[in-house]
Amino acid sequence: MHIKYWEELKKDTFGKIGLVLFLFFIVIVLIAPFITRDPQVQTALVFEAPSLEHLLGTNDVGQDIWSRLVWGARTSLLVAIGVGMLSTFLGALIGASAALIGGWYEEIAMRIIDAFLVIPTVILLILVAAFIRPSIWLLIVLISFLRWQGGARIIRSQTLSLKESVHISAAKSFGASRFYILFRHIIPDLAPILVVSFIYSARMAVFMEAGLAFIGITDPSVVSWGKMMHHALNFYYLDIWKWWLLPAGMALSALILVFAFLGYSLEKIMDPRLRKSNA
Template sequence: MTDPGRAAVRARRRARFVELAREFAGHRSGLIGAVLLVVIIALALLAPLLLPFDRLDVTKVTAGANEAPSGGHWLGTDPSGRDVLGVLLWGSRASLLVGFAATAVSMVIGTVMGMAAGHFEGLTRSALLRIIDFFLVVPSLILAIVLSTVLARGLTTIILAIGVTSWAATARVVRAQTLTIEARPYIERAQALGAGDGRILGRHVFPAVLPIVLANTTLTVGAAIIAESTLSFLGLGDPSTFSWGSMLKIALDTGAATAGYWWFVLSPGVAIVLVVLCFTLVGRALEAVLNPTLRGL
């Protein structure tokens, strides 16, 4: 038989989810950003069907180099004669993969460190705060460049470099929320009943900080995509993988911008701006929905 208490909890959670979904739909800018993101992610996933990777092989292309946009090539061709639209679609897969994976690493580290820094006291709290302050003070991009230079080149290295260096801001937000939550009476009652650190953090604190973490996640994905593009533009990415940053790197190396081949420079630039803008719109809408103090603003 189903526990009535658990069934009631699930019913409340479903009702709360429906309520949040309706509130999110009321933010037109966030809804537009979400729809565009779904379309972009779908195009990235369908890239192998829309344009097989073999058609981007420089030994098989039949088009000329740096051809202007036309009916045959909607975004023109690159200096190697490859279709820019195809390179853009395949590049979106790497850029989005790095954005999501690096954000996941950053959110896990930031959430754990933030909850620990807000929950524990004494020497443990002091040590955690010093670590967080170090990663806040030192520019994350500089640390990512150092890690990408030391480690072997590849998407995994870029994901680790971005994720390990961009979690401090999340940790500060989570710590502040943890301190607020642990000042509430039900936490004191749980401690008086003998609840341990693990139970308090996992059962009470984590569910309460999760909405803020989710809202911060969408904003961090955009920053991770920009960081990946920067690292690839600096030549620290995987040379065998297409990404929007590597497209800009090729455009710089071949002089596409100065030679007037604007379509090869503009396409990845617009793609980066559009995706980051969409994630920002979705993040702001989620923040307004999940944070009661921002509702109505």
């Protein structure tokens, strides 16, 4: 069944909302240097209320909260996209190769996947992060290495069924090489699954990064929504939570929602049974 993903995504309400918000985040992040000041610069003006000078006021060390919010979006999106790509790549590499090569290799790969599935990754991540205080790039690698196994399993099973599908046999019967089949049939056929896997990983990564930052075990020099909320909570007795805690929390929720909406919408497109009407 041929599906025009892009057309379907634009037709779906959730998909539309997700896309618009996603584009909004991307634009904000890209133009950040032009609409903010340096988020790290500390001034004498502490606990300022929102004004034209400081759109969301300042924090306890006189940093501009608006700037920190926008730069925090950069961190979240970078982690989201980084983890999305890396973990999907790992999952595809191990899952697809296990299905295609088979034999002992597949056995070993599957046992490794099983092992990773039973490891409580969140706790492990907290422990490791607490020790090494990862930078943003290291964090991406860490989360990806602990969270590729789910995608790998799905990709493997999809590849297995693809491998046996008649159109691949047909391609073989035209004399197609393994590489041709991999790049012209299997990978393009896996693309929708890879996109979904990417979105799920991205959503999870946003949440993870914020969580680790919230409990204060990531690189302290990185601006992050999690960290903002962590700090803001220390001053809960002041009015400042309205423009410090709340915007950060809402931005985080919004970004997670973006990925949730996109994922949900794509899932619906790929499984026509989930659609309300097939008009």
